[in-house]
Amino acid sequence: MPLSRSARRLGVVVPVALATLLTAGVGAASAHVTVSSADAAPGGYGKLTFRVPNESDTASTVGLRIQIPTDAPLASLRAQPVPGWTVTMTRSEIDPPVEVHGQEVEEAVSVVEFRAEEGQGIDPGEFQEFALSGGPFPDAEQLAFAAVQSYSDGSEAAWIEPTVEGQAEPERPAPVLSLAGEGAAHGAETGTDDAAAVAADDDGGDGLAVTALVLGVLGLLAGLGGLGLGLAARRRTVSS
Secondary structure, eight states: OOOOHHHHHHHHHHHHHHHHHHHSSOSOOOOOOEEEOSSOOBTSOEEEEEEEEOOOSSOOEEEEEEEOOSSSOOSEEEEOOOTTEEEEEEEEEEEEEEEETTEEEEEEEEEEEEEEOTTOSBOTTOEEEEEEEEEOBOSSSEEEOOEEEEETTSOEEEEOBOOOTTSOOOSSBOOEEESSSSOOSTTEESSHHHHHHHHHHHHHHHHHHHHHHHHHHHHHHHHHHHHHHHHHHHHHHHHO
16 A cells, blocks of 8 residues: 555654754763862862863773962872872972962972773763862962873873963863852862752753753654644545
8 A cells, every 4th residue: 555645754754853853962062171179269278179071982081180380389289099090299399489378388299190090990971070189279369270181092182271261262271270269260160069060050951952852853753643643534534
């Protein structure tokens, strides 16, 4: 029995609708390495949390090198252990020395490197958080930390470009920590909880958009199906 015109139309529209569902905004947005703190403030001490999403579809993140600003050295700095990862701290001389709480500091940590152990890492579609605790923080509104993310295939992503107010966001912005409590720059949230809320809002927004798209396509399919059934019933009525 030959297909009716309505059935042929459904055969064309359904694949197009499904293709639209698969391609319209469902892909994940590019994620950046960010830094946040709930208690960092000028002149004080606090915990820094670096959030590292894996952007590769095929390789795992196996390393993270964080550059501590030498023009604003942190006299005290410690790393929080991460299961399956080792941490190395490199100290460098400060020239000229800086005074911290009445004491002259001539050496401080300049690089912190987290390295995944064999068989470990951040797999595609996952993220990990790395925490540092230290201070005192400089008398400034924000502090940038250049970072380099290493992958298991030997590639690297250098998050080192400065974000300049009034200019377009760079492709690989350096993580920026807000010390003013206002989250002024990209990647600068006022605290870990706030950062999680921002990520949840982003994920929620994407999820709502995808859900709305799915419901819209399903509604379209249901409507087309009803139209096809109605036309078929009408054809039977006319024939009888």
